Amino acid sequence: MKDYTKSMIVDFKEVDRYLHLKLDAFLQMLNTTSMYHTVSLGLAPDYMEKRGMVWVLYSWNIKLFKGDYYARKLQFTTFALFHKDIYSHRYFLVKDEEGTLVGYAVSVWIVIDFEKRKMVKVPEDVQKVYFSQFDSELTKEQAYIVESLSTAPLKKRKIQDYTYEKEIELRFHDIDSNGHVNNTVYVEWAMESLTTDEDESFLQDHVVEDLSIVYKKEKMPGGKVLIRCLLEDSKSYHEIYDKEGCLLTLVEFTWKKRS
Structure with missing residues (x-):
């Protein structure tokens, strides 16, 4: 090749x-x-x-x-x-x-x-x-x-209680020339769901070692997204939804302590 x-x-x-x-x-x-x-x-x-x-x-x-x-x-x-x-x-x-x-x-x-x-x-x-x-x-x-590297897609989990839920409003520059949210933005959103206005300690203390992400549906301009997150030890699992409740993306990180 x-x-x-x-x-x-x-x-x-x-x-x-x-x-x-x-x-x-x-x-x-x-x-x-x-x-x-x-x-x-x-x-x-x-x-x-x-x-x-x-x-x-x-x-x-x-x-x-x-x-x-x-x-x-x-x-x-x-x-x-x-x-x-x-x-x-x-x-x-x-x-x-x-x-x-x-x-x-x-x-x-x-x-x-x-x-x-x-x-x-x-x-x-x-x-x-x-x-x-x-x-x-x-x-x-x-x-x-x-x-x-596995090419098997990340699967949606059955979860009763999430660790965090966070709404994020779309910004103008989240949209790329294809007319929808750029694929890198979902990674930003997922990471931001691990912070609050009062607490950024997890991202201060950890960095990503592995990422798996599956794109389910395009997000067009405007509105907000809802991110649901489950944090378990060194892993975090995220589901990103649009305002209609449609699943947009699944994300999973493996984290390690920041050196």
Whole structure:
């Protein structure tokens, strides 16, 4: 397959008050890498729309070992694999300047046909763009990433009592050029649900080590969302709903103590 590598320096706006890389910023860096990969293959940003189709992000599974990378260069490498001609599994591995693996991720995408309003197979010619006639087996490193990351979607739990519930009002800049809430914003919302006006101690004392997220429904501009959260030791599980009570997103974090 044709992989792609892009280096980025972690900017001040991409770290939190403790200079730790913010998870939503890390997610955006992964998104940026995949966009540059697509363009490098000769595909215009709107190449699917011109065919009456659109890529839809279904899920993320992310692992970030450390986060003290402010003003440091990180190297992002991505490659795509296709499963049953329906799912695109885009993998990422991230290294620091010394070549040490600092994180990895997989995003799962599907294709929706505009006219039919349903999921369709990834066009064969699109799949071929990501591969070469000289392709060989996965490298040892790539195989490790694929084997280490589950693409099974996060499931909704049956919960009687949540630890927290919080309403958040949408902001103008939460909406991206697709006309709905950007995928990184749901991560921000889920993390914010662990704070109150009087208490920010959990986020002060902890950082995310693992993220699993499944996108169920798009959120259009305006209104509020309701986040329900269950906090259990080093894990937190979140459900995000719109004002009509429709489930938008499921999120699960694994946390560790901030060093």
